[in-house]
Amino acid sequence: MPRAQLKNLEDITKEEFMDFEDVRRSGLVNMLDSRVCDLANLDKDTHFSITHFYSELDAKWPDVRKDQEA
Helix, strand or coil, X not given: CCCCCCCCHHHCXXXXXXXXXXXXXXXXXXXXXXXXXXXXXXXXXXXXXXXXXXXXXXXXXXXXXXXXXX
16 A cells, blocks of 8 residues: 655645544544544545644644634
8 A cells, every 4th residue: 555645735725624623623533543534535645744734734724723612
């Protein structure tokens, strides 16, 4: 099975980050688990990239976490 490739930060969409955050907030799985791909409907490259760039994405779209915490 090929390894995940890191995407450019600019290639990750807000919607993909929101889907990732939905799964994270659910607490169903460890966010490094490959099942996140199915639960968030993300390909493995996007999942890998979001985990790698999480802090940057959170800073780029702070409203995503704020909206979910409300």
